[in-house]
Amino acid sequence: MSKYDILPTISTSFIVLSAILVAIGWNLAIKRKLEAHKKVMLAGAVSALLFFLIYMSRTVFVGNTDWGGSDEMKPYYLTFLFFHIVLATVGAVFGLTTLTLAFKERFAKHRKWGRITSVIWFFTAITGVMVYVLLYLMYPGGHTKPVLDVLFGGG
Ligand code: HEM
DSSP states (O other), X not given: OOGGGHHHHHHHHHHHHHXXXXXXXXXXXXXXXXXXXXXXXXXXXXXXXXXXXXXXXXXXXXOEEOOXXXXXXXXXXXXXXXXXXXXXXXXXXXXXXXHHHHHTTOHHHHHHHHHHHHHHHHHHHHHHHHHHIIIIIISOOOOEEOHHHHHHOOO
């Protein structure tokens, strides 16, 4: 594993952790263990936030990694990556809405949004792991370049 692969490994672990916490939190809500539900969901949200912070700092300071596989496969990979990014973005907006509804104690709405948010988050985690496997395990070797270098030259 190169030094470039350490941060994505950590950030992908945080998406997986947050999806596991959301699954546990959902189960706790169904069992009406609501205080525990709150704590576990907040831990899930913190874990998602850590993923985002690591991912963004890597994008700016280290860079994004290009597709390392064949040219024929590249459009499929990019389509899949796009799908994952859309899911993650929608999941983040739904997650913030779900949290806001909970803190405003609008629990009937929170419950409806929470179910959709959780399902979106499961798919975000699954597709995130698949992107990680494709980019770093199955087809390693793509070039990594910081956004700052792309914008201002150098590197
Ligand atoms: C992003 C984080 C959260 C998600 C994804 C989430 C998700 C959910 C889901 C899916 C349910 C419905 C369970 C079911 O019946 O199928 C639920 C219920 C509930 N959640 Fe959350 N939750 C989150 C955070 C919170 C927080 C921070 C609180 C407390 C401030 C909270 C309080 C509740 C309560 C009281 C219910 C029961 C609502 C009812 O049955 O009327 N949740 N949540």
